[in-house]
Amino acid sequence: MRRITKKLLKCLFGLIFIGLYCEYFIYYVVVAQCYWPAIESNAENSEILKAFILADTHLLGPYRGHWFDKLRREWQMHQAFQAIINVHNPDVVFILGDLFDEGEWTDEKQFEDYVVRFYNLFAVPNDTKMYVAVGNHDVGFHNRIRRGSLQRFVKLLKSPSVQHIYLKGSHFVLLNSMAMQGDSCRLCTGARNSIEKISGQLKCAREPGGALCKDVDRNFTYSQPILMQHFPLYRLSDAECTEPDAPPLPERNKLFRIKIDALSKEATEYLAEKIQPRVAFGGHTHHGCLQEHSYNSIKFEEHSVPSFSWRNRPDPKYMLVTIAPDSYAENKCGLPKETTIIMTGAIMTLLLIIYMFKERRIGRGIF
Numbered sequence: 001m002r003r004i005t006k007k008l009l010k011c012l013f014g015l016i017f018i019g020l021y022c023e024y025f026i027y028y029v030v031v032a033q034c035y036w037p038a039i040e041s042n043a044e045n046s047e048i049l050k051a052f053i054l055a056d057t058h059l060l061g062p063y064r065g066h067w068f069d070k071l072r073r074e075w076q077m078h079q080a081f082q083a084i085i086n087v088h089n090p091d092v093v094f095i096l097g098d099l100f101d102e103g104e105w106t107d108e109k110q111f112e113d114y115v116v117r118f119y120n121l122f123a124v125p126n127d128t129k130m131y132v133a134v135g136n137h138d139v140g141f142h143n144r145i146r147r148g149s150l151q152r153f154v155k156l157l158k159s160p161s162v163q164h165i166y167l168k169g170s171h172f173v174l175l176n177s178m179a180m181q182g183d184s185c186r187l188c189t190g191a192r193n194s195i196e197k198i199s200g201q202l203k204c205a206r207e208p209g210g211a212l213c214k215d216v217d218r219n220f221t222y223s224q225p226i227l228m229q230h231f232p233l234y235r236l237s238d239a240e241c242t243e244p245d246a247p248p249l250p251e252r253n254k255l256f257r258i259k260i261d262a263l264s265k266e267a268t269e270y271l272a273e274k275i276q277p278r279v280a281f282g283g284h285t286h287h288g289c290l291q292e293h294s295y296n297s298i299k300f301e302e303h304s305v306p307s308f309s310w311r312n313r314p315d316p317k318y319m320l321v322t323i324a325p326d327s328y329a330e331n332k333c334g335l336p337k338e339t340t341i342i343m344t345g346a347i348m349t350l351l352l353i354i355y356m357f358k359e360r361r362i363g364r365g366i367f
């Protein structure tokens with residue numbers, strides 16, 4: 001009787017360990033395999049910034065998806081996010097839009113619940129900053145933004161349509177992509193005014209002696225900014241994206257609907273001229289892409305960050321970017337595929353069964 005109890009206990013501990021490994025430790029094991037890229041820089045150590053970038057978490061809301069799907073995806077994203085925070089300890093987290101899947105359809109109470117859930121799932125330590133850009137699923141596309149839905153996002157997520165952030169000598173400009181439509185609506189006009197102001201401040205930081213710079217208030221030194229938003233900048237399709245996490249064919253060749261799938265050419269040229277970014281990051285496509293941009297003398301790379309949700313792709317990704325005022329380097333990191341997690345659990349269970357049988361046979365031989 002005692003022997004049976006001992007065996008049952010061993011089996012139970014084995015199963016608990018398998019459960020813990022597959023639902024918790026596996027994220028740490030995978031996340032620890034990625035690292036902050038090294039950069040060549042003349043900057044001091046205090047000016048090196050570690051930025052964790054993710055996009056398209058698409059938290060399910062009250063209407064779509066099965067409750068189990070919602071529970072499962074949120075659990076996975078929470079564990080993965082916290083593992084990244086604990087292992088890599090970033091200085092700043094940027095989330096590039098579509099935080100919510102149904103933000104545009106929710107009423108006030110539902111949206112407030114959404115925001116509470118978001119901050120619980122993606123909690124960061126006090127010394128880690130977090131900034132979010134708005135996505136079309138959060139408030140709707142340009143022509144479908146309901147009255148009040150953008151205002152509540154701006155207020156509760158602390159995310160105005162244009163954000164100029166200065167961290168450790170590096171500049172970041174975060175945009176609301178829907179405000180880049182290029183018409184004369186209040187949203188677009190307001191965003192353009194803010195971009196003009198930031199552009200003026202950056203120009204005066206670069207060339208302080210300018211005649212128009214006397215009254216421009218700024219308390220920073222110049223470095224080329226990093227542009228971030230939800231939509232990709234202008235491109236006709238993902239056909240030029242050839243990385244392993246690019247969209248599969250034939251989806252890759254599907255033409256973009258301009259101003260819905262990507263910014264217009266005019267908006268992209270405007271941003272290139274006004275912001276003069278050294279690199280840009282975006283989301284929205286759920287796939288990876290590295291795109292070279294060249295507008296007049298301004299050349300820069302754009303990275304599309306794949307979705308962070310297992311609902312959107314079997315192998316969610318995120319980016320670790322080391323940034324100094326004069327340099328940057330990025331690493332794209334993977335999260336465990338669901339099939340890998342299931343296979344790991346199945347193999348471990350099989351090994352436990354074999355171990356239990358072997359022990360039984362040895363036990364019979366001895367006693």
Ligand SMILES: [Zn+2]
Pocket residue numbers: 098135136137230284285
């Ligand atoms: Zn989107």
